[in-house]
Amino acid sequence: MQLTAYGLLLQEKYDLPCQIGFILYENKGKTHQINFDENRIQQVIIIRDKILSDLDNSYMPDSPATPAQCTQCEYLNYCNDR
Numbered sequence: 001m002q003l004t005a006y007g008l009l010l011q012e013k014y015d016l017p018c019q020i021g022f023i024l025y026e027n028k029g030k031t032h033q034i035n036f037d038e039n040r041i042q043q044v045i046i047i048r049d050k051i052l053s054d055l056d057n058s059y060m061p062d063s064p065a066t067p068a069q070c071t072q073c074e075y076l077n078y079c080n081d082r
Contacts, residue, residue, distance in 0.1 A: 004040045
C-alpha cells in the first residue's frame, strides 16, 4: 500500500502516469513488481480518507504502549493520554 501511495503522489506531483512500482528485497536484491491497479488505488484512497478523518476528529488510536515506547511515536505531540 505504501508503494502505491508513493506512486499516486508522484503521479499528482509530475502529472505523469505511474502504473507500476518495484520492491527490492533479500540480500541479492530480488525485484518484485507491484501493479497499481484500480483495487490497490481504491484501498489507498480509503486508508488516506480514514487517516484524514481521524486527524480532523482528533481521534487517537488506543495504545498499550509504555512511556518508553511513546518517545518513538509520531503521535507524541498530539497525545494527551500519556
